[in-house]
Every structure is written in C-alpha cells, then in structure tokens.
Amino acid sequence: MDLVWQAAVSGAVLGLVYALVALGLSLIWGVMDVVNLAHAEYLMLAMYSTYWLWALGRVDPGWAVPVVVPAFFGLGWLTYQLLVRRIVRAPLAAQIFATFGLLFVLRYGAFAAFGPNVYGVWRPGEGTVVVLGVPVASSKVAAAGVSVAAFALLAAFLRYTKTGKALQAAAQSREVALALGIPVDRMYALAWGIGIASVALAGVLLIPFYQVSPTIGDAFLLLAFASVVLGGFGRVDGALVGGLCIGLLENLLGTLVSPTFKFLFVFAAFVAMLLVRPQGLLGDVGR
Amino acid sequence: MTGRRLAAWLGLVALVSLPAWVRDSFFLNAMIHVFLFGAAAQAWNLVGGYAGQISFGHAAFFGVGAYTTAWLLSRQGVSPWVGLWVGAALATLLSLLIGYPTFRLRRHFFALATLALAEIARISFLNWEAVGAAIGLYLPLHYRNRFEYLMWDTKPPYYWVSLGVLALATAVVWVVDRHRAGRYLRAVEQDEDAAEMIGIPTRRYKLYAMGLSAGLTAVAGAVYALYVLYIDPYNVLASRISLLVVVIALIGGRGTVWGPVVGAPFIVLLNEYTRAWLGGRAAGVDFILFGLLVILVSLYRPRGLVGLLARPSGPLQPAVAGAGQDPPEVAPAAPGGDVVLRVVGLQKAFGGVQAVRGVDLEVRRGEILGLVGPNGAGKSTLFDCLTGFLRPDRGYAAVDGVGVLNQAPHRVAWVGLARTFQNLRVFPELSVWDNVLCGAEHHREGLWEATVREVPAAVQEEARELLRLFHLWEHRYRPAGELSYGQQKLLSLAMAVLRRPKVVLLDEPAAGVNPALVDEIGRLIRTLNQSGLTFVVIEHNMEFVVRTCHRIAFMAEGQVVTVGTPQEVQQDPRVLERYYGR
Numbered sequence: 001m002d003l004v005w006q007a008a009v010s011g012a013v014l015g016l017v018y019a020l021v022a023l024g025l026s027l028i029w030g031v032m033d034v035v036n037l038a039h040a041e042y043l044m045l046a047m048y049s050t051y052w053l054w055a056l057g058r059v060d061p062g063w064a065v066p067v068v069v070p071a072f073f074g075l076g077w078l079t080y081q082l083l084v085r086r087i088v089r090a091p092l093a094a095q096i097f098a099t100f101g102l103l104f105v106l107r108y109g110a111f112a113a114f115g116p117n118v119y120g121v122w123r124p125g126e127g128t129v130v131v132l133g134v135p136v137a138s139s140k141v142a143a144a145g146v147s148v149a150a151f152a153l154l155a156a157f158l159r160y161t162k163t164g165k166a167l168q169a170a171a172q173s174r175e176v177a178l179a180l181g182i183p184v185d186r187m188y189a190l191a192w193g194i195g196i197a198s199v200a201l202a203g204v205l206l207i208p209f210y211q212v213s214p215t216i217g218d219a220f221l222l223l224a225f226a227s228v229v230l231g232g233f234g235r236v237d238g239a240l241v242g243g244l245c246i247g248l249l250e251n252l253l254g255t256l257v258s259p260t261f262k263f264l265f266v267f268a269a270f271v272a273m274l275l276v277r278p279q280g281l282l283g284d285v286g287r
Numbered sequence: 288m289t290g291r292r293l294a295a296w297l298g299l300v301a302l303v304s305l306p307a308w309v310r311d312s313f314f315l316n317a318m319i320h321v322f323l324f325g326a327a328a329q330a331w332n333l334v335g336g337y338a339g340q341i342s343f344g345h346a347a348f349f350g351v352g353a354y355t356t357a358w359l360l361s362r363q364g365v366s367p368w369v370g371l372w373v374g375a376a377l378a379t380l381l382s383l384l385i386g387y388p389t390f391r392l393r394r395h396f397f398a399l400a401t402l403a404l405a406e407i408a409r410i411s412f413l414n415w416e417a418v419g420a421a422i423g424l425y426l427p428l429h430y431r432n433r434f435e436y437l438m439w440d441t442k443p444p445y446y447w448v449s450l451g452v453l454a455l456a457t458a459v460v461w462v463v464d465r466h467r468a469g470r471y472l473r474a475v476e477q478d479e480d481a482a483e484m485i486g487i488p489t490r491r492y493k494l495y496a497m498g499l500s501a502g503l504t505a506v507a508g509a510v511y512a513l514y515v516l517y518i519d520p521y522n523v524l525a526s527r528i529s530l531l532v533v534v535i536a537l538i539g540g541r542g543t544v545w546g547p548v549v550g551a552p553f554i555v556l557l558n559e560y561t562r563a564w565l566g567g568r569a570a571g572v573d574f575i576l577f578g579l580l581v582i583l584v585s586l587y588r589p590r591g592l593v594g595l596l597a598r599p600s601g602p603l604q605p606a607v608a609g610a611g612q613d614p615p616e617v618a619p620a621a622p623g624g625d626v627v628l629r630v631v632g633l634q635k636a637f638g639g640v641q642a643v644r645g646v647d648l649e650v651r652r653g654e655i656l657g658l659v660g661p662n663g664a665g666k667s668t669l670f671d672c673l674t675g676f677l678r679p680d681r682g683y684a685a686v687d688g689v690g691v692l693n694q695a696p697h698r699v700a701w702v703g704l705a706r707t708f709q710n711l712r713v714f715p716e717l718s719v720w721d722n723v724l725c726g727a728e729h730h731r732e733g734l735w736e737a738t739v740r741e742v743p744a745a746v747q748e749e750a751r752e753l754l755r756l757f758h759l760w761e762h763r764y765r766p767a768g769e770l771s772y773g774q775q776k777l778l779s780l781a782m783a784v785l786r787r788p789k790v791v792l793l794d795e796p797a798a799g800v801n802p803a804l805v806d807e808i809g810r811l812i813r814t815l816n817q818s819g820l821t822f823v824v825i826e827h828n829m830e831f832v833v834r835t836c837h838r839i840a841f842m843a844e845g846q847v848v849t850v851g852t853p854q855e856v857q858q859d860p861r862v863l864e865r866y867y868g869r
Contacts, residue, residue, distance in 0.1 A: 035395045086586055096341055096398060097537060097585035104534075104578025111571035214571075218526055222406055225399050264410045267403040274400050275388045 007255035008248060009134040015247020016147040020202035021220055022227035022239040023151070024076075024195030030234020031171040031191040032088055037099040039224060040217035041106035042196050046072055046203025047212035048110060051119050054207075061121055061208050062142070068204050069197050076196025080189040088188065103217070110214040120211035143205035150201055154194070155236050167191060171234065219263065226270035232282040241281060303450065306443035315442040317559040319514060322449035323507045325551025327528070328535035329456035330503035335533065336541030337460075337469060338496040339476025340390070341398045343529050344405030345504050348378040350412065350524035352505025353512035357424045358417075360436070367437040371509045375502040382501030383494055390493045409524040423519025426512065437513050445514050452510050453548070456503045461544050463499075467737040470721050472496055473542065474714045481712035484674060485782055486700030486729035495734050504532075531558075534577050537584055540591025549592050624652030627821055628704070628790045633682030633692075635665075635672050642668040643679070644845035650790060655812060655822045657832040657853075660842035661865065666825045667709060669842075670792050674706045675699045686789050701730040703789030707779045707796065709825075715768025719759055722767045722778055723750045726785035746785070753781045757811065773800040776808070784815055793824045797831050809835045833857065841865075 025039045049068050053059040059067070079102070087098045128135040158164040170177040170187035177184050210216075223246055231242025246266055254262030306315060327349055335341050355374030359365035365373075389400045413421050430436035439445060463469045474482040475489045482489050512518045531554070539550020554577060561573040589595050628650035635643040643665040650656050658666050671677040673684055675696035684692050691699045713722055727742045727750075741747075754760040757777045762770060767778055776796060783791055796812070797805045809831055812822055826832050832839060832853070839856040841848045843865045849856060856862055 035399070083582065083586075090585070090588075092395070093339060093341060094585045094588060096395065097581055100533070101578045101581030101583075101585060104530075104574050104581065106578075108571035108574035108578065112575065218406075222403055225402070229399070260414050261410065264407055267407050267410075270403050271389075271400055271407070274392060274396055 003255060004252065005132075006134050007251045009132055010136060010140070011248040011251025012244060013131075013136060013140050013144045013247070014251065015244040016144040016240075017202055017205055017243075018223050018227050018246050019240045019243020020147045020150060020205070021199055022224040022231070022243050023154070023236065024197075024199040025224045026228045026231075026233050026235065026239040027154075027198075028191050028195040029228065031167065032084075032188050034084060034088065034095050035099070036195070037096065037221065038102040038106055038217075039195075039199060040221035041103055041110075042072060042075070042199050043203045043206075043220055044110060044212060044214065044217050045075075045106060046200035047207045047210075047216075048114060048119070049200075050204045050207045051121060051212060054121050055119075060123075061139075061204055064204050065146075065201065069201050072200030073193040073197035075200075076192040076194070077189050079196065080192035084192060085185065085188070107214055107217060114214065116214065118211045118213045121207050123208060126208075137209060139208035143209075146201070146205055150198060151236065151240055154198070158236065163190070222263075222267060222270070226266055226273075229270060230273050230281060232279055235282055238282045245281075303447070306446050312442055313559075313563065315446055317556055319442065319445050319449045320559060321551045321555040322446075322453040323511050323514075324528075324531055324535060324555055325547055326449075326453040326456040326507040327504045328532040328539070328547035328551060329453065329460055330500045330507065331532045332500075332536045332541055332543075332547050333460060333463065333472075333503075334493075334496040334500040336536055336543070336546070337463070337472035337476065338493050339472075339542075340493055340497070341533075342401040342497075342500075343398055343526075343533065344401030344403075344408075345500075345532050346524050346526060346528040347405045347408040348382060348501040348504040349508035349511070349528050350408060350520070351378040351381060351501075352508030353518050353523040354412065354418055354424070355505070356509035357426055357512045357518050360430070361424055361427050366435050367509065367513055368435065371506055374509045375505045378501040378505035378508075379498040382497045386494050386497040390490050390497075405524070405526060405529055409520050409526075412524055413520045419519070421519065423517060423522075426516045428516070437510070438516070445510075448510055449514070452507055453551075455506070457544065457548055459499065459503060463738055464544050466739060466741055467724075467727075467732075468492070468495070468734070470717065470725060471737065473717055473721075474725050476542070477714040477716060478712055480676070480696070481708070481714065482725070483696035484700060484706055484708075484712070485726050486697050486786070487725065488695075488697045488729065491734070534581060536591075538577065538580050538591050540589075540593030543590050543593045546591050546593045553592065624654065624821075626650065627652040628684070628686050628823070630669075630673070630684045631682060633669065633672060633679050633684060635668055635677060635679045641845055643672065646682070646842070646845070646847055648840060648847055648850075650821060650823055652789075652821055653816070653819065654837045655816050655824060655835055657836035657839040658823055658825045658842060659827070659829070659832055659839055659856075660848075664842040665845040666842055667794055670706060670794055670825065673699070674704060674792065697729065700788070704792065705783040705786070705788035705790070706792040707776075707783050707794055709794040709798070711772070711775050711779060713767040713770075713775050713778050713782070716766050718764050719754070719767055719770070719778060720750070720763040723754060723781050723785055726750075726782035728786040750781075750785055753785060756814070757781050773804040776800060776804075777811070780808070780811065784820060787820065790821045790823060793822060793826075795825055795827065797826055797828050805831055829857075 021040065021043055025036060028034060028036050046068055049071070050061050050064045053064045053067065054061060083098060083102065087095050127138045129138050129141045131141060158168060166182045167187050167190060169180065169182055170184045174184055227239060227242035227246045229242070230245050231238030231240065249269060250262045250266050253265040305318070309315065327345060331342065331345050352374035355377055356367050356370035359370040359373060360367055385404055389397055392400060412418060418424060426438065431438045431440055437448060463472070471482065471487050471492050474487060475492055479489050508523060512523065515522065535550040535554045536547045538554060539548065540546025557573050565572060584591060590597070626649045630646055630648040633643055633646040634641070646669055660666055668677065672679040673691060675694050675698065678693055682692065683690065686702050686704055689702050691702050691704060714725065717725070724742050727746050751760070754763060759774060759778060759781065762774070767775060770778065780793070780796065796808050800808070805828065812824070812835055816822060824832070824836060836853060838850060839853050840850045841856055841859070841862050848861050848865070849859050851859070
C-alpha cells in the first residue's frame with residue numbers, strides 16, 4: 001500500500017511535467033488544427049540548452065528559465081513564420097509531412113552537434129521534500145510547482161486579457177476572427193511562441209532528473225499525444241488532466257504490474273481512447 | 288518509344304547482372320538494403336501514397352515478417368519459403384485488426400494511432416520470452432547455402448532475392464495502379480466523402496490497401512532477417528524503419544509506381560555511404576538533408592523526384608462547353624411514371640434547430656423535380672439525410688421500396704441514388720477520364736476484379752459518349768483540377784449519371800457558372816432525362832427551374848409547402864409570400 005501511494009505521488013509529479021509538454025502541442029493543435037510532430041524535439045533542444053548553460057556557464061537550471069524560455073518563444077515564432085505559415089491551409093498530408101521533416105532536421109541536427117551520448121545535470125547534495133508523506137527530490141517538487149503555476153498563468157492569460165481572447169476567437173473560426181479584424185496570422189505565431197516556450201519550460205524542469213539524448217523525443221511525443229487525446233485536444237485543462245492521468249497510469253501500473261510494460265499500458269490506453277472517445281475526457285461530443 | 292524500351296531492358300539486365308562484375312561487398316550490402324527498404328517503401332506507398340492514409344508504424348509489419356520467419360526456422364526448422372508467407376499472412380491479419388477500428392478515425396488520428404501501435408509492438412517483442420525477448424533470435428547457420436533455406440555465405444544470392452522482393456512489390460503496385468483499384472484508392476485519398484457518394488466502399492478499399500501493404504512489408508522484413516542472420520527489436524522493429532520507408536516514398540514520389548523505386552537508391556545509398564565516409568560521429572547528417580527535402584516536398588507538393596521528372600501538361604484550351612451554341616429547346620416530357628423515390632415524415636434537428644420538420648415527397652420515375660425555397664429551408668439537409676451523410680431523427684425514405692436512411696453513403700449509392708454537391712466534388716488530381724470511370728457501378732464489384740480488370744468496355748463506351756456530350760472529351764487526359772469551374776460542374780454531373788442511377792439528386796447545378804453554361808446544363812439535364820433518368824434539382828435560379836423541371840416542390844422552414852407544375856407553384860400565394868415577401 002505504501003508502495004502504491006509512493007507511486008501515485010511520484011506519478012502525479014511526473015504527470016504535471018508531461019502536462020506541460022502536452023500543453024504546447026494541444027494549444028497549437030487547437031488554435032490552427034496543425035499537429036506538430038516535431039514538438040518533443042523542442043523539448044530535447046531545450047534540455048540540451050539548459051545542460052550546456054550548466055556545463056559551460058555554471059548556470060543552475062533554475063536560473064536558466066529566464067534565458068531558455070524566451071529564446072524558445074522566439075524559436076517557436078520563427079518556426080511559424082518560416083514554415084508553418086505556408087502550410088496552415090494546405091492538405092492534411094502536407095501538414096503532417098512538414099512537421100515530420102522538421103522532426104528529422106531538429107533531431108539529427110542535435111545528433112550531429114552533440115553526438116549520441118547521454119547528458120544529465122548532476123547536482124550533488126540535492127535535498128528531498130516530503131509531499132503527502134512521501135519524500136520526493138526537491139527538483140521534482142519544483143518542477144511540479146512551476147508546471148502548475150505555468151498552467152494557471154496561461155489560463156489567466158487566455159481568460160482575462162484581450163490578446164488571450166483574440167487567440168481563442170482565432171481558434172474557433174479563422175474566417176469570423178478575420179472579419180472581426182483579429183490578426184489571425186499573428187495569433188497563430190503567438191500560439192507557436194507560447195506552445196514552444198511551454199515545452200521548453202518543461203525541458204528546463206526535466207533536466208535535473210532526466211537525462212537528455214537526441215532520441216528522447218520518441219517517447220515524449222507519444223506521451224504528449226496520449227495526454228492531449230486523453231484530456232481532449234485544444235483545451236488547456238485537457239492537457240493538465242491528460243498529463244496527470246498519463247503520469248499516474250504509467251507509475252501505478254508500472255509499480256503494480258511490471259515496470260517494463262509501463263509505456264505499453266499508456267500507449268494502449270491512448271489507442272483505446274482514440275477509438276472510443278477521440279474527443280477526450282473533457283471534450284465536447286460535437287467536435 | 289522503342290529506344291526508351293530498349294534502354295529500360297538494358298538497365299534491367301545491367302541491374303540483374305551487377306553482382307557478376309562488381310565484387311565490392313560494401314556496395315552489394317548497400318544495394319541489398321536499397322532493394323529491401325525500397326520494397327517496404329513501395330508497400331507503404333499503397334496505403335500512405337495511393338490511399339492517403341499515413342502510417343508511421345510500418346516497422347511493426349516489417350518486424351512481424353522478420354520474427355515469424357526467423358522463429359519458424361530457428362525453433363521449428365520450417366523453411367523460410369513457408370515462413371515468409373506465414374509472416375505475410377500474420378502481418379496482413381494484424382494490419383486488418385488495427386485498420387478495422389482505426390480507419391474510422393479521420394484527419395491526424397490514424398497517423399497517431401499507427402505511431403503508438405508500432406511502439407506497442409516493439410515493447411511487446413522486447414519482453415516476449417518465446418521470441419527471445421531483448422536477446423533476440425539467431426538464425427541457425429547450418430542451413431546456409433541451400434536454396435530451400437534462402438541463406439548463403441556470399442552476398443550475390445541475397446542481392447537477387449532482394450531485387451526480386453522489390454520487383455514483386457513494384458509489380459503489385461503497378462497492377463493496382465493500372466486498374467480500377469488504384470483509381471479508387473486515389474479517389475479516397477483526395478475526397479473520401481465524394482468517393483463514398485459515387486458508391487466506392489471507402490473503408491473496404493482502405494483495408495485492402497493496408498492488408499496488401501502489410502503483407503508486402505513483412506516479406507521484405509523476412510528476407511532482411513535471413514540476410515542479417517540475427518534479429519532483435521532494435522533492428523527490425525525500430526521506429527527508424529517506419530520513418531525511413533516514409534522518407535523513401537515521399538522523396539521518391541508517393542502515389543506513383545516508380546517513386547519508391549527512385550527514392551530508395553537515393554536515400555539508402557546516401558545513408559550508407561555518408562556513414563562510411565563520415566564515420567559514426569557524423570551519423571545523421573544525411574537525415575538532416577532528408578528532413579529538409581521532406582519539408583520542401585510538403586511545401587511545394589511535387590510528387591517527389593518522379594513528379595519533378597514528369598512532363599507538365601499543356602495549356603488549357605479555353606473551350607467552355609457549349610458556349611456560342613444555340614441550345615435546342617428540349618420539350619419536357621410528360622411524366623406519368625410510378626413513384627421511384629418516396630420520403631415520408633423525415634425530420635432532422637441540429638441541437639435546438641429543427642432543420643427538416645416532417646418532409647413528405649414523392650418523386651415519379653422519369654421526371655425532373657425542382658426543389659426550391661429560401662436559404663435555410665432545409666433542402667441540402669434533406670439531401671444529406673437521404674444520402675447517408677446525416678442521420679435523420681425520424682422518418683422513412685425508399686427508392687423502389689428499398690430503404691435508404693441510416694446507411695453508409697456508398698450503400699445508398701448502390702441502391703440507386705446519386706448526388707452532386709453544392710460545392711465542387713471532383714477528384715482534382717485524377718484525370719477527367721479517371722474521374723468519370725470512378726462513377727461506374729460499384730455494387731457487387733469484387734476487390735480482385737477491381738485489381739486485375741479495367742472497367743468493362745461497354746461502360747467505357749458510355750463514359751466516352753457522356754464526355755462527348757459534355758464537351759469534355761478533348762480534356763480527358765487532363766487532371767480535373769485544371770478544368771474551369773463550369774467544366775468541373777459538368778464533370779461531377781457526368782460522374783453521377785454514368786452508372787444510370789434510379790434518381791439523381793443535383794444540389795445547385797447552375798450556381799456560379801456563366802449564363803451560357805447555365806443554358807447548357809439545363810439542356811444536358813433534359814437530354815439525360817429523355818434517355819430515362821430521374822432528377823431532383825435544388826436550384827435558386829427560378830428561370831432555370833421553370834424551363835427545366837416538370838414539377839416543382841417548394842420548401843420553407845423545413846417542410847414541403849406545395850408541389851405542382853411550374854405554373855401552379857409560381858402562382859401559389861404561399862410561395863409568393865414566402866419567397867418574394869409579397
């Protein structure tokens with residue numbers, strides 16, 4: 001029982017980070033109906049950036065946030081302007097292949113630059129914090145806390161600011177938003193900026209306890225898809241709920257049944273969800 | 288022509304005899320990879336290129352082929368000649384089990400599902416003790432150099448076997464491409480709804496492409512296992528394989544017979560040789576290039592390298608069909624036929640909006656019935672309910688006594704109801720000729736027949752006559768997307784009537800075309816009607832309706848208000864009030 005409770009707490013912590021990875025994917029998907037297959041590659045790049053800041057500049061990952069996150073906002077913006085803008089209204093296959101090609105460029109760009117080796121940030125003497133009776137590494141607690149804060153911030157932005165509302169309007173109907181004078185193109189670019197910034201934040205939070213290599217995108221992309229589909233795509237709360245569910249599912253079943261099969265359960269749940277309720281737990285049926 | 292054919296034969300002879308005069312084993316190894324991954328890419332092409340269902344999980348089928356053959360040989364002593372086909376059958380079965388539920392998913396979801404399923408397959412094999420789990424399977428070496436075991440010490444035999452696998456996959460794709468099945472798959476790729484409406488059972492064809500594709504991929508995987516002599520989940524189930532076959536087909540040209548054949552040497556040789564020249568440190572540099580090429584293909588959408596080599600078609604002749612001709616007035620025939628389409632009490636609501644509130648309608652055999660009414664009267668919703676695109680809440684509708692409601696659109700088409708759409712629904716990348724032939728009868732058309740036979744000559748003759756009648760014959764080889772808007776409207780009409788359905792529903796056939804063509808379309812509808820076809824026409828152009836139709840049904844607020852001759856309806860006070868606000 002103790003073991004199960006422990007698994008649940010650490011699953012929830014991990015799930016909050018998954019949720020942050022899923023958030024950007026879900027936002028971009030919801031706003032312009034483009035699925036970014038290269039999404040997890042940005043996570044990988046952000047982890048490398050944080051690692052090198054630490055390894056070369058002795059910058060603690062905590063202090064890397066104000067550097068890495070704005071830089072990746074810019075990278076997301078740029079990705080939209082250079083590539084995605086040209087395929088927003090293209091046939092589905094062209095959209096899929098555009099971000100598929102981007103995945104190759106980013107992943108193997110990292111391969112060429114950093115090699116196949118695994119890197120991680122090593123912080124000796126890191127303490128633990130007791131959460132709900134379970135000791136958890138302080139970096140993980142920090143990651144979970146920052147993730148929740150980021151979700152709250154984005155939800156407030158979408159709900160209470162004029163720009164946030166314009167973004168939602170652009171998501172609902174491109175034509176109506178255009179007719180109302182909303183600069184849809186700029187809203188799309190903003191969605192990419194925010195989406196890539198949030199996945200970069202997840203990368204910064206992950207690196208103290210998760211090692212990076214050029215191919216980690218494989219697992220994270222599927223985990224993010226699973227989170228988005230489970231919660232309901234295009235919804236901020238959907239990414240949160242989905243991410244938490246995936247984290248819990250992975251850790252609980254991994255502990256109760258077998259750790260080698262933990263991803264199998266997650267992906268099976270993902271496929272089952274696609275078939276039974278593709279609009280997700282929180283999604284409307286009409287979608 | 289003979290020069291090109293001679294060159295092709297010489298090239299083939301050179302390719303087959305290559306191991307006789309090239310001894311470089313690195314090169315032969317690279318070519319074996321070219322053939323095997325080219326074959327897998329060719330197989331992917333069937334489902335991802337022709338049918339447009341993008342799979343990122345073909346490594347699963349490759350792995351199933353490799354594992355089945357290797358396991359049967361190493362644990363049971365079964366010859367690979369048998370194991371190969373057992374593996375193909377298992378992969379096909381697996382693909383159908385996956386495809387049957389996931390082909391309901393539209394848009395991105397199918398691609399995501401395949402991504403997850405390949406990962407599930409990899410994790411399963413990684414932990415499955417009976418097939419060696421993470422240790423994998425070694426193929427027993429004492430079977431080497433015996434033809435019945437397909438294993439050798441040297442590379443040339445593998446070279447020929449692999450070339451044979453690529454030839455097999457290409458031959459299958461070639462046969463599909465040349466016959467009806469290929470045409471239907473491409474139609475499904477371009478517009479699934481339109482394909483359904485002309486009677487193509489789209490899900491069946493997607494499963495067909497998927498099953499064939501999985502089987503061929505498994506054959507390539509099996510030969511790969513026999514070549515490398517050792518398999519584990521990292522070398523035959525890796526996501527790298529799934530991605531590689533997609534890249535080969537994409538850059539070579541997806542949806543073309545020769546695309547994967549051209550793409551494979553380009554991608555695989557580049558891959559093998561950069562690895563050799565630049566060493567492990569620079570592994571992946573070539574993949575950056577592939578990624579950039581894939582992005583370029585997605586942005587500019589040529590059909591890959593093959594598409595770049597193809598000759599562009601000539602300039603469009605501006606001939607608007609019928610322009611300048613004096614349309615001979617065809618007197619509407621007196622309709623005295625029995626009821627062919629009967630609609631009783633049909634209702635459909637969207638949330639709180641009652642779009643169709645109890646429609647009763649009788650369409651008589653041999654007549655042209657106009658369906659008019661203000662916007663929002665429920666006319667198109669009625670069509671959608673009748674043709675299976677919407678599920679009505681209540682009511683009954685039948686063609687010659689056979690119910691049509693709540694069925695897949697292709698089943699409705701099989702019963703004898705045809706339809707054109709308000710917005711254009713032709714297949715833009717198919718030729719005009721292929722578009723028309725998509726309209727052939729699909730009821731009782733078997734998959735085998737569709738794969739190996741062309742449409743019967745009699746139907747082709749009818750299609751020819753239709754195109755001549757529609758002034759589209761001279762454009763028959765042109766992609767439909769290059770036609771003018773009006774010509775595309777004519778084409779969609781031709782597609783709907785080719786199989787001589789019992790009732791043809793036309794949704795605004797004259798909207799958005801020039802006045803000369805409006806007259807022409809009216810004349811064509813009357814001509815087709817005189818040959819025995821029954822029409823129901825939604826149209827806002829009252830003049831057109833009055834001149835074309837025998838009877839008019841007036842719809843408003845989701846109900847048929849009145850039915851009668853054009854004169855009667857035009858003078859009906861309820862119509863005047865609702866339509867003209869008088």
